[in-house]
Amino acid sequence: MAYITLNRTKLRENFLYLDDLFKKNNIEWAVVTKLLCGNTTYLKELFALDVKQVCDSRVTNLKTIKKINAEVETIYIKPPAKRSIKSIVQFADISFNTELETIRMLSAEAGLQGKTHKVIIMIELGELREGVMRDDLLGFYESVFELPNIEVVGLGANLSCLYGVLPNEDKLIQLSLYKQLIEARFNVKIPYVSGGSSVTIPLVLHNQLPEGINHFRVGDTLFLASDVYNNSTFPFMHNDVISLFAEIIEVTEKPKAPSGELGHNVEGETFDFSHIEPDATTCRALIDIGILDVEVAHIVPSDSNIEIAGASSDMVVIDLNDNPRAYKVGDLVEFKLDYMGALRLLNSRYIEKKVVD
Numbered sequence: 001m002a003y004i005t006l007n008r009t010k011l012r013e014n015f016l017y018l019d020d021l022f023k024k025n026n027i028e029w030a031v032v033t034k035l036l037c038g039n040t041t042y043l044k045e046l047f048a049l050d051v052k053q054v055c056d057s058r059v060t061n062l063k064t065i066k067k068i069n070a071e072v073e074t075i076y077i078k079p080p081a082k083r084s085i086k087s088i089v090q091f092a093d094i095s096f097n098t099e100l101e102t103i104r105m106l107s108a109e110a111g112l113q114g115k116t117h118k119v120i121i122m123i124e125l126g127e128l129r130e131g132v133m134r135d136d137l138l139g140f141y142e143s144v145f146e147l148p149n150i151e152v153v154g155l156g157a158n159l160s161c162l163y164g165v166l167p168n169e170d171k172l173i174q175l176s177l178y179k180q181l182i183e184a185r186f187n188v189k190i191p192y193v194s195g196g197s198s199v200t201i202p203l204v205l206h207n208q209l210p211e212g213i214n215h216f217r218v219g220d221t222l223f224l225a226s227d228v229y230n231n232s233t234f235p236f237m238h239n240d241v242i243s244l245f246a247e248i249i250e251v252t253e254k255p256k257a258p259s260g261e262l263g264h265n266v267e268g269e270t271f272d273f274s275h276i277e278p279d280a281t282t283c284r285a286l287i288d289i290g291i292l293d294v295e296v297a298h299i300v301p302s303d304s305n306i307e308i309a310g311a312s313s314d315m316v317v318i319d320l321n322d323n324p325r326a327y328k329v330g331d332l333v334e335f336k337l338d339y340m341g342a343l344r345l346l347n348s349r350y351i352e353k354k355v356v357d
Contacts, residue, residue, distance in 0.1 A: 003352035010238035032219030110149035154192025176212030290314035298341030
């Protein structure tokens with residue numbers, strides 16, 4: 001059976017590096033836990049660290065988090081759906097918001113639950129995902145400040161997740177200036193300017209983060225050492241906190257090219273093998289995962305001699321070439337993962353989850 005592992009030692013070392021980096025720059029940060037898909041075992045490993053605040057985009061995950069650690073501050077990091085208002089007020093201490101009508105509903109529900117619900121207003125800075133348009137910002141804030149049971153604790157922005165718009169000094173200075181403008185206009189104090197995520201970390205490392213950006217939301221870099229800005233990994237962090245292991249279920253020398261008339265495969269793809277020598281053979285293996293669990297574009301064999309030849313719904317075919325390591329049936333093959341690969345595997349109920357030191 002295929003499984004993934006979380007290495008607690010490497011997780012701790014990545015966490016301590018980031019925590020130290022942010023503390024040195026007077027930045028508070030929240031761990032984005034949505035990658036863990038509410039897995040209780042992995043969440044407990046995370047809370048063994050000095051985690052003060054977490055973000056997630058699923059209410060069920062926040063409910064699980066509160067059961068494990070009632071004291072941790074939870075943030076719901078997408079605009080709430082109307083049908084989820086009650087649960088969001090119950091399990092999220094803070095939520096990201098862009099719609100005035102939604103915040104009115106949060107205000108009413110918070111009153112019913114005897115709570116003050118905190119909100120961070122997201123501003124559109126060019127990524128065209130969630131965010132209040134800048135021309136509407138002052139009027140939006142004025143209406144929100146009038147609502148009972150609501151406390152505005154920050155403003156924020158999302159970049160890079162949809163179209164890959166990169167953060168830069170100009171965009172983040174704008175965000176910081178909006179905070180100053182709102183504080184001066186309404187005579188209030190706003191604690192957070194949540195302008196940072198994994199993609200913004202290089203600006204911290206190169207001392208290019210504008211003053212005033214004081215809150216980050218980080219998951220990708222913590223778990224996978226991702227340098228999202230440069231589409232690579234940070235060499236001074238562990239990029240294998242989470243790894244995949246799949247078992248070989250067949251090993252056979254086979255032709256490199258299929259025989260017969262070719263149509264479309266299960267994903268609608270077609271292939272051309274005209275460049276392959278007719279008599280060429282290779283050592284091929286099947287492993288016990290498939291497209292149902294993960295897309296192969298998001299996994300990379302740790303053994304550089306192995307190539308992924310293709311995949312169907314429940315099996316992946318790998319090319320062992322001359323099989324220099326003498327892989328056999330029952331052996332495990334290790335894979336490194338990117339964010340989407342780890343996310344899919346953690347969300348698969350067919351993949352066992354283990355913790356290693």
